[in-house]
Amino acid sequence: MRIHLGHFLDSGSPYVRVEAPAKLNLFLEVLGKRDDGFHQIETLMCPISLCDHLLVELVDENDDITLELELPEAAVFRKVSDGDSDPAWKIPSGEENLVVRAARRLRELSGCRDGIRIRLDKQIPASAGMAGGSSDVAAALVACSHLWGCWDRELITQICAELGSDIAFFLGDENQIGLGLAQGRGEVCDQLAIRPNLRFLVLHPPEGCPTGEIYREYKSQGEPREFRKIVSACETGQVRKIGAELFNALQFPASRYTSWIDRQLDFLRSNGFEFVLMSGSGSSCFGMFLSKEALSPGSEEVEAFSQGANELGIDRVYDVEAWYAPSIERQLVPNQNASNDSA
Numbered sequence: 001m002r003i004h005l006g007h008f009l010d011s012g013s014p015y016v017r018v019e020a021p022a023k024l025n026l027f028l029e030v031l032g033k034r035d036d037g038f039h040q041i042e043t044l045m046c047p048i049s050l051c052d053h054l055l056v057e058l059v060d061e062n063d064d065i066t067l068e069l070e071l072p073e074a075a076v077f078r079k080v081s082d083g084d085s086d087p088a089w090k091i092p093s094g095e096e097n098l099v100v101r102a103a104r105r106l107r108e109l110s111g112c113r114d115g116i117r118i119r120l121d122k123q124i125p126a127s128a129g130m131a132g133g134s135s136d137v138a139a140a141l142v143a144c145s146h147l148w149g150c151w152d153r154e155l156i157t158q159i160c161a162e163l164g165s166d167i168a169f170f171l172g173d174e175n176q177i178g179l180g181l182a183q184g185r186g187e188v189c190d191q192l193a194i195r196p197n198l199r200f201l202v203l204h205p206p207e208g209c210p211t212g213e214i215y216r217e218y219k220s221q222g223e224p225r226e227f228r229k230i231v232s233a234c235e236t237g238q239v240r241k242i243g244a245e246l247f248n249a250l251q252f253p254a255s256r257y258t259s260w261i262d263r264q265l266d267f268l269r270s271n272g273f274e275f276v277l278m279s280g281s282g283s284s285c286f287g288m289f290l291s292k293e294a295l296s297p298g299s300e301e302v303e304a305f306s307q308g309a310n311e312l313g314i315d316r317v318y319d320v321e322a323w324y325a326p327s328i329e330r331q332l333v334p335n336q337n338a339s340n341d342s343a
Contacts, residue, residue, distance in 0.1 A: 063115025127208020129280025243275030
C-alpha cells in the first residue's frame, strides 16, 4: 500500500489516503487439509498496480465507524440496467463489510474512542482471486492505527490473522511491500527481497468462484510442486523462466466449477500469451508479457485485446505491472509532520 497523510483545509480533520493493491498468485500449491478445516498451502503472491483507494478520516470522539462505498461507473450502470447480476460488485457497504469489522476490532483492542469515516473507492472486483477485500482491510487497519496513534505491527498482524488468510501479506514487512511467500493457510507470509519487473494482462469474467467450494472440490494430483523453482526464477528476473514456473493447484477444480476459466486461458493463448494462469481460487486469469515494454499501455494491440475480451463477454481487462512500495514504517515516519498537506 502507499500512504499519504494530511489535514483537510476546511475542518482541520486529519486523514490518511491509501492505495490498496490487488495481487496475483504466481504459484499456489495445496499441501493437504489441516485439523482446523483449512488447507495447508504454499503460494507466491505479487502485488499489482490495480488499486482500491481509501480515504480514512478522524471524526469526533465517541462517533461511530462508518463506510461509504463508491463503485466504478460501469458497475453502477450495470446495476441499474440488469439488476446487478454481476458478482464483481456485490460488496456490502454496512456493518457486514470486513473493513468496518476490522476498524471496530482495532478500536476495541486499542481503547481509542474517536470515530472514523472511511470512503472506499472500489476498482478491484470481488470474487476474482485478487484479494481486493483483504487489501482494503490491511489498508484500513494501517490508516486507523495511525490516526489513533496506535500503530503496532504485531497487533495489526494479529488482527489480520483473525480476519482472513491473506490480509497480512499486504502489510509487507519492516523493509518493503512486494513479493510474498505465504504458507500455513496463507496467514504466515515472508517478504522476498527481490523485485522482478513484471507486466500482466488480467481478465475477470462475469462469474466468480466461491473460495470454499473450490477448495472442497480440490483433489491432490500427486507429489506437490516445489515453490523454490519460481523463487529462483524471480531472483534472476528472467521473465521467461518465471513464466515457465507459473502454477496453481486450484485451477483444475475451478475449471470444473465454471467454464470461464478455460475460456479465458484459451483467449489469452490465442492472443499470443505463452504463459497464462488463474489467480487464487479464481475467477480471474492472467497472461504474462515476456517484456515489460512488449506493448505500450493503451496501445492499439492492448485495445485489441480488450475488444476481443469484450466480444467474448469479459468486460474487465486490466493491463498492470508488479507493484512495490517501501514498508509502512518507512512511509509513516517521514510524514509525521505532514500537517500542512491538504486534500
